[in-house]
Amino acid sequence: MTPPDAPHNRWSDLDRPPLNATALRRGLLKPEGLWTSLDIVEATGSTNTDLVARASGGGLAEGAVLVAEEQTAGRGRLDRSWTAPPRSGLFLSVYLTPGDVPAERWGWLPLLAGVAAATGLAQSAGVDMALKWPNDLLVTIGGTERKTGGILAERAGDGVVVGIGLNVSLRAAELPAPHAGSLALAGAVSTDRETLLRAVLRSLEQWYVQWRDANGDAAESGLQAAYAAGCATLDRTVRAELPGDRTLVGEAVAIDGDGRLVLATGDGLQEPVSAGDIVHLRGEEGGLT
Numbered sequence: 001m002t003p004p005d006a007p008h009n010r011w012s013d014l015d016r017p018p019l020n021a022t023a024l025r026r027g028l029l030k031p032e033g034l035w036t037s038l039d040i041v042e043a044t045g046s047t048n049t050d051l052v053a054r055a056s057g058g059g060l061a062e063g064a065v066l067v068a069e070e071q072t073a074g075r076g077r078l079d080r081s082w083t084a085p086p087r088s089g090l091f092l093s094v095y096l097t098p099g100d101v102p103a104e105r106w107g108w109l110p111l112l113a114g115v116a117a118a119t120g121l122a123q124s125a126g127v128d129m130a131l132k133w134p135n136d137l138l139v140t141i142g143g144t145e146r147k148t149g150g151i152l153a154e155r156a157g158d159g160v161v162v163g164i165g166l167n168v169s170l171r172a173a174e175l176p177a178p179h180a181g182s183l184a185l186a187g188a189v190s191t192d193r194e195t196l197l198r199a200v201l202r203s204l205e206q207w208y209v210q211w212r213d214a215n216g217d218a219a220e221s222g223l224q225a226a227y228a229a230g231c232a233t234l235d236r237t238v239r240a241e242l243p244g245d246r247t248l249v250g251e252a253v254a255i256d257g258d259g260r261l262v263l264a265t266g267d268g269l270q271e272p273v274s275a276g277d278i279v280h281l282r283g284e285e286g287g288l289t
Contacts, residue, residue: 028201121199
């Protein structure tokens with residue numbers, strides 16, 4: 001372990017080596033593939049902010065990937081901050097232009113990214129992943145669900161920037177919140193970030209192409225069923241904290257064709273939720289998970 005007064009450099013934590021951009025480009029950038037460029041920066045405020053700025057300026061090709069070794073102002077939903085030690089996670093954004101897919105179906109992209117990330121990480125890290133609607137990645141540590149990743153999608157230029165943040169090697173003392181987790185703490189068989197990044201991007205390409213070829217039809221592409229199968233929110237009582245300070249409590253019974261969470265409320269009605277903060281409840285006291 002590096003002494004606390006030692007100068008920081010890219011090899012200062014030997015358990016967390018830097019990513020090899022050359023090797024990653026060689027493995028991921030193919031002539032007929034989705035990914036067209038891959039850049040790695042040592043540190044930035046937010047990869048999403050940077051890629052949105054590039055896309056908004058025009059000329060950014062679909063399939064651009066931006067990865068940061070450290071994010072100093074990473075953002076989640078509702079402008080929540082996302083920070084972690086250098087090289088302790090995966091912090092990346094990709095630029096997608098769904099083209100002929102109807103714009104009303106683009107709302108599936110963050111859910112698609114969740115399915116892709118969960119699938120890729122389950123295969124490469126050997127950890128069971130679950131999805132918390134709409135955009136959290138969960139692992140189980142000591143019998144408790146913990147958030148280990150999040151997804152943020154933003155319109156930019158002619159497409160969408162999708163950001164993924166994932167805690168990989170964070171130790172217990174480094175966790176930013178009691179409900180946070182990491183792949184390492186969940187017993188991952190591999191925390192090699194290059195292996196994990198390749199797996200996530202290949203899975204994302206596979207799901208995106210499948211969804212795009214189905215013209216964004218989540219049912220036809222298999223995306224709707226895959227998301228529902230991996231969603232830890234379904235079949236649970238949840239509290240939805242909605243825009244306008246409105247709160248709704250009910251059982252999460254389905255993901256509809258528009259990617260909305262359908263809640264069955266106490267009055268026998270079913271209400272779709274398209275945006276909001278979802279809290280998993282335990283029992284009548286509503287313990288948070």
